[in-house]
Amino acid sequence: QKEVEQNSGPLSVPEGAIASLNCTYSDRVSQSFFWYRQYSGKSPELIMSIYSNGDKEDGRFTAQLNKASQYVSLLIRDSQPSDSATYLCAAQNSGSARQLTFGSGTQLTVLP
């Protein structure tokens, strides 16, 4: 069974700090990885995608991928109260259907 594991949290960080969210996946052939942000009662919103080993930066967000360790992370610099949400990690398989397997999410609270 393909699985994506996340620490459910809750994770609390003070405003201005770096929030670090982690994710591991079991399917070695997964090729693409996505981070979604989901505010309470709302639908998931794509914030980052990463396909190659290493770091990918977009504004205050940095995604990190290590395929050898089957590990994906998301760093949020200068965290703001508006970043408080649940963050979902998703792994896309390599088959033609390109299905996503989602983790259960990490709840992040940024304290003012």
Add this chain to the structure above:
Amino acid sequence: DGGITQSPKYLFRKEGQNVTLSCEQNLNHDAMYWYRQDPGQGLRLIYYSQIVNDFQKGDIAEGYSVSREKKESFPLTVTSAQKNPTAFYLCASSARTGFSTNQPQHFGDGTRLSIL
């Protein structure tokens, strides 16, 4: 504006009743998906479709049915066979992916289904 429209926002089902959730997209995406989300949990795939007139079961298809008669539309029916239908239902779409490209999925605003 391009996007994915789900309706209704809230839906109530009576015992023994089938209900249909609507999903329409104007993004010209080939692939469409239905997910179910229970409180505090991630998304679980119900059905997906990569092309018109074709769809496949996901991980939790029992008690659900779909159709894909038009590229823009992918309605989900929750049948009376689904004994625990209360959940947040999310529709997503993506451009068709080949083996060398990666296309993320984008979501509609969701439908909350409850039992009366």
